[in-house]
Amino acid sequence: DGGITQSPKYLFRKEGQNVTLSCEQNLNHDAMYWYRQDPGQGLRLIYYSQIVNDFQKGDIAEGYSVSREKKESFPLTVTSAQKNPTAFYLCASSLQGRRANEQFFGPGTRLTVL
Amino acid sequence: QKEVEQNSGPLSVPEGAIASLNCTYSDRVSQSFFWYRQYSGKSPELIMSIYSNGDKEDGRFTAQLNKASQYVSLLIRDSQPSDSATYLCAVRVAAGGTSYGKLTFGQGTILTVHP
Numbered sequence: 001d002g003g004i005t006q007s008p009k010y011l012f013r014k015e016g017q018n019v020t021l022s023c024e025q026n027l028n029h030d031a032m033y034w035y036r037q038d039p040g041q042g043l044r045l046i047y048y049s050q051i052v053n054d055f056q057k058g059d060i061a062e063g064y065s066v067s068r069e070k071k072e073s074f075p076l077t078v079t080s081a082q083k084n085p086t087a088f089y090l091c092a093s094s095l096q097g098r099r100a101n102e103q104f105f106g107p108g109t110r111l112t113v114l
Numbered sequence: 115q116k117e118v119e120q121n122s123g124p125l126s127v128p129e130g131a132i133a134s135l136n137c138t139y140s141d142r143v144s145q146s147f148f149w150y151r152q153y154s155g156k157s158p159e160l161i162m163s164i165y166s167n168g169d170k171e172d173g174r175f176t177a178q179l180n181k182a183s184q185y186v187s188l189l190i191r192d193s194q195p196s197d198s199a200t201y202l203c204a205v206r207v208a209a210g211g212t213s214y215g216k217l218t219f220g221q222g223t224i225l226t227v228h229p
Contacts, residue, residue, distance in 0.1 A: 033217075040122070042202060042219035043158070058216075090157055102148070103217060105157040 003027065004106035006091050011111045013078070013085065021076045021109045023091030030096045032074035033103060036060065037088040049074055050096070078111065086113045117141060118205050120220035127227055133190040135223050137203030140184070146206035147179055147186045152222065153199045162188060193227040200224050 004025040013019045023032065031050050035043040045058030049068040063082025068074055074093075078085045088110050092103040118139050127133045135149075146165050150158035164170045164177040164186065176189040186205075190197055200222040207216055 040221065042118070042221040043204075044219075045216065102160060102163055104160060108157045 004091060004093055004104060006089075006106040006109050008109060009107065011109055013111060013113050015113060016080045018077055018079050019111070021078065021089055021091075021111070023074045023076065023106060024072055025074075025091075025093045025106075026072060027093055027104070028071075029093035029104075030071070031094045032068070033092040033094075034058075034064070034066065034074070034076045035090045035092065037090060043090060046076065085111055087111060117218045118203055118220040120201075120203050120223045122221055122223060124224040124226050127193050127225070129193060129195060129227055129229050131193050131227075133193045133197065133225055133227065135188040135190075135201050135203075135225065136185060137187065137205075137220055138185045139203075139205045139218075141205070141207050142181075142184065144181075144184075144205045144207050147177070148204040148206075148217070149175075149177060149186075149188045150202040150204060150219075151199045152202060158202055190225075193225075195227050195229055197227050198225060 007022045033048040034046040037043050044060050046064050047055055047058055047066045049055035052068055052071050055066050055068050063079055065077045088108050090108045091106040094103045120137050149162040151161050152158045162175055162177040164179045167179050167181050170177045174191045178187045202222045203220040204217050
């Protein structure tokens with residue numbers, strides 16, 4: 001089955017810790033994205049990557065870091081510099097070209113800071 | 115002014131009725147428009163995309179785009195309780211002629227279909 005997987009589904013972090021959220025896709029999509037969703041709000045773009053070894057900051061990149069060493073994988077690290085990290089994190093991927101922004105989402109990771 | 119605006123609702127309709135969801139956007143060069151459905155606690159699911167003015171129908175769903183008035187709407191005919199979800203509008207603006215353009219989401223409209 002083709003799709004996007006995210007792990008873990010739930011993650012608890014102590015203040016001051018860095019945590020890494022996994023995102024893997026086997027859709028052969030070139031572009032991958034990370035979003036954050038807070039209650040009652042839409043999705044806000046954290047980082048995106050169009051090709052391997054390249055990525056760009058989105059609207060709310062402060063306190064986050066990413067890497068894109070493989071086409072299939074786009075992990076997100078939430079650092080201790082992120083002041084309010086409790087949120088629902090969503091990874092997405094898409095093709096390039098006109099269908100570039102038909103983005104398909106993984107199941108999400110719900111991060112809670114204790 | 116928000117880039118993409120939706121009425122947060124909740125919008126409540128009886129089963130079998132037509133649900134009408136609206137979205138306005140501020141950037142006139144927006145090119146592509148999408149509707150996502152998100153059930154509580156789940157990730158968004160793409161249900162419609164529309165690129166040119168007019169209507170696009172897919173089953174019980176119809177997306178309507180009016181670029182001159184800068185709005186896009188989603189109609190759900192014969193609404194079912196299973197349609198109860200949050201509907202997110204997303205808009206793409208082309209960036210510098212590249213194939214990628216930023217996708218901006220509205221805050222979503224909560225739809226409740228009651229039996």
